Amino acid sequence: MTIPLVVGIDGSEASLEAVDWAADEAVLHGVPLHLLHAAARDHEASELIDAASERVRKGAPSVQLSSEVLHEDATAALVDEGRNAYALVLGSRGLGGLSGMLLGSVSLAVAARADCPVVVVRGAAEHRNTRFGNVVIGVEEGEGSGTAVQFAFREAHARHCRLVAVHAWSAPFGAISTPHVSSPYAPRTHRRPPARVLDDALREASEQYRAPVSRRVIEGPARQALLEAASEADLLVVGARRRQGHLGLQLGLINHAVLHHAPCPIAVVPRI
Template sequence: MTIPLVAGVDGSEASLEAVDWAADEAVRHGVPLHLLHAAPRDHEVSDVIAHASERAVKGAPTVRLSSEVLHDDAASALVDKGRNAFALVLGSRGLGDLAGMLLGSVSLAVAARADCPVVVVRGAAEHRNSRFNTVVVGVEEGEGSGTAVQFALREAQVRRCRLVAVHAWSAPLGALTTPQAPSWYALEAHRRSPAQVLDDALRTSQEQYPDARVGRRVINGPARQALLEAASEADLLVVGARRRQGHLGLQLGLTNHALLHHAPCPIAVVPRI
């Protein structure tokens, strides 16, 4: 049995935009779409599921669709479903969130706790509707980005678009020849190492997705800024996330926490194994 793509719905416009995105994504990957609405027992739910189902089928007539209502806390219900899901798809803000919030509390909690990839659908329609033909993935030094790179390569191959792998780095203090200007030769020596980070991260995974077109981008500067700039012309931003203890923002890491709040396009948070 094929595991489904699960989309959380609550009747908000953001969740309906997530349903649109999830329906297209399910068809792209040939997996079923399962709509989940979690609410207290005294909450009216029939219209929420019916409206979301109609919207999914209207946007993607061939999608294989199922739905479910659970009387449970939304974040807990979604995290539980994520244990056997292709991915979880959520809107950026729910009905219960304050209008000024950049990211809803449920989306943040699920992104921090889920065992499967979590996609938070955000940004303007041109980003949500795949107008840029580009997926961006953030790559860190070490082996921690492997699952994110695999996810991003699969997305790029299925979408038949290009993948831009971004690695941000900072020149060490020893590379400075004066307090004002870095030595070009010293920076070039350190730049080779970041470039190798990208090569190492892509080498093994790229063999599994030979049709994916991959570009590399090494940027001297903060990862948050580099990824936000790259995502400004992307349909999807993919990042890896460790599972830490503590406050939700710290569990995700400060960079990922900022990206979830400010990314101009849908963002996928992929747990590291």
Template sequence: MLVPLVVGVDGSESSLEAVDWAVDEAARHAVPLHLMHAAAPGQDASGPITAASQRAGGGAAGVPLSSKVLRDDAASALVGEGHKAFALVLGSSGLGELSGLLLGSVSLAVAARADCPVIVVRGSQEHRAGRFGSVVVGVEDGEGSDTAVEFALREAHIRRCELVAVHAWSAPLGALSEPLPGSWYALEAHRRPPAQVLDDALRGPAKQYPDTTVTRRVIEGPARRALLGAAAEADLLVVGAGARHGRPGLQLGLINHALLHHAPCPVVVVPQK
């Protein structure tokens, strides 16, 4: 049985835009689409599900569609559905008491707790419609990006578009700005040259998709600025998130928080496995 792509809906235009995006994504991956709405006990929950079902029905043909209403808070309901989901898809703003705060509350809470990829659909119609032909993935030094790179390569492959792998780096204060042999990298054995970080991260996953074009970008400067700049001409921005030490959930970090709030295109947070 195929695991579904799950969309959280609340009746807002933002969540309906997420449904539009999710229909296309489900069709690309040939997985069912599952609409989920969380409502308080006694609250009429038919409206958001009906609107979302009608919207999904007008999208890509052939996508199996189901829906569910859970009497729970939105974040907990979505995290629970994520245990058996291909990914969770959310809009970037919502209705009701969370109006204008969905990203700051529900989406961030879900992204920090879910054990499957979480996709926040944001940005202009041009970015949501996949018109740039590019998927961007952020690659950090270490193992925190492995699963994100695999996810991003699969997305680029199935979309038949380019993958842009971005690694941002900063030299220690007073060091050479160019990572030359024998420079400060030789003094910091735990650090790899920026180009090697990308090569190491891409080597294994790229073998699975040899026909996918991969562009490497090594950018000196803050990762936030580098990734937002690359996302300006992307259909999707993919980042990883590692587990918290000694606590359940994921460590999103300041960079991922900034991207979820400000990226010009849909953002995927992929838990590191």
């Protein structure tokens, strides 16, 4: 049995946009789509499920569709559902979002705790409806990006588009900027030259998926580099490490920034 792509719905416009994105994604990968509405109390749950189901049937009639209503905390229900999901798809804002918030509390909490990839459908409709032909992956130093790189390659391969791999780095004050050459500062900044970090991270997945790759080694803040690349992307992918001794993931400042500001859908992929 193929595990489903799960989309959380709450009746907000953002969650309906997530339904549309998830339906297209389910078609792209040939997986079932499962609609989940979770709330402690909601007398309109059946109407929300019916409306979302009708939306899927009109936009993606070939998708194998199922649905579920759970009377419990939304974050807990989604995280639990994610233990057996291809990915979780969420809107960027919920019905309970405060004015001015850039990301709903449920979406942020699920992205920080789920065991599977979590896609937050961000960005203006004009951006999402434009095919840029790029999937962007942020690659960090260390081992936190491996699963995310596999996910990003798979997405680029399925979309028949380019993978844009971005690795941003910063030399310590006073060090010479030499991204291709080892220096005495390497133990404190990079164990390997930045270009090699990128090459090593991409090597295994590039042998499995035949997608064209564009490499970008950028000296500067990772947040800025990823947001600039995402301005012409169909999807931005970032990795998340497990927190030592704690449940959930280590999203970090960069992931928080792109989750709040990315102009396109963003996938947070936990390290396995």
